[in-house]
Amino acid sequence: MKVRVLLFASYADALGADSVVVDAQDGATASDVLALVQRRITVPVPPRPMVAINATYAEGSEVVREGDEVAVIPPVAGG
Amino acid sequence: MSAVARLVDRPIDVSALTREVADVGCGATTVFLGTVRDLNDGRAVSGIDYKSYERMAASELQAIADEVAARHQGARVVVEHRLGYLELGDASVGIAVAHARRAASMDAARTVIEEIKKRVPIWKREHYVDGTREWVDPTKSVAHPGQGDR
Numbered sequence: 495m496k497v498r499v500l501l502f503a504s505y506a507d508a509l510g511a512d513s514v515v516v517d518a519q520d521g522a523t524a525s526d527v528l529a530l531v532q533r534r535i536t537v538p539v540p541p542r543p544m545v546a547i548n549a550t551y552a553e554g555s556e557v558v559r560e561g562d563e564v565a566v567i568p569p570v571a572g573g
Numbered sequence: 574m575s576a577v578a579r580l581v582d583r584p585i586d587v588s589a590l591t592r593e594v595a596d597v598g599c600g601a602t603t604v605f606l607g608t609v610r611d612l613n614d615g616r617a618v619s620g621i622d623y624k625s626y627e628r629m630a631a632s633e634l635q636a637i638a639d640e641v642a643a644r645h646q647g648a649r650v651v652v653e654h655r656l657g658y659l660e661l662g663d664a665s666v667g668i669a670v671a672h673a674r675r676a677a678s679m680d681a682a683r684t685v686i687e688e689i690k691k692r693v694p695i696w697k698r699e700h701y702v703d704g705t706r707e708w709v710d711p712t713k714s715v716a717h718p719g720q721g722d723r
Contacts, residue, residue, distance in 0.1 A: 502626055503696035504708040549629035551692070565626055565694075571709045572623075572630075572654060572695030573607045573666050573686055 495520055497558055499531050500565040508535045518558065525554035527564050543567065575649040576638035580631055582657050585667035594649040599671035601678040605686055607666040609659045614714060617702035623656045623665060626694040630654070637688045641670070644684075645677040652685055654695060665697075 497518050506512045516530040524545045544567035545552055551567075558564060577593065591602055609621050638650045649671040659665055668685045672678040689695075690711070700706045 567694050569710045569712045571697045571711050572693045573690045
């Protein structure tokens, strides 16, 4: 299945784009999707970066479904 | 309970925030402003560009305001976070909390800013006086490792 992954800040700069579409197997977890994305990023990403599915924080073990919007969340720096 | 959260791309108006939470039942109003500082980790800063994952940032910011208002019964909470390029001294975040009592008002305002720094997907790219710029990673702060900058 095709999954669109959003990237931000330093991660987006490293990829040269603010999103990427990866081809994940059915039943893939958020961690599986992240592993596919990390192959395409040159910047060091933390071993377990924060991730969101459909704009809500998710655990790496959460299953991703076709059409979900996955986001890799760099360390937040608001305020 | 009243809880309002907004992402904005215009200057934060402190007076408007205090008017928004004003209520004759509230004897205390706490205002917190986060402003762009001229120095971070020893580097001279000229401005900061704030970016967000907008739909998630909006929902997380609202969730924080809701949680704080629910925890402090009767609290009236408004929080604004500004996005885009900010000059030195500009306010990036404005929080106003009115409550019957001062302790609850101050605790609530503190909680809002601390939670923003933990979970709202907003990032800042500092622009330095030497012409360089860099995304800020608070987990790598030299002065306060693992903590925020303000």
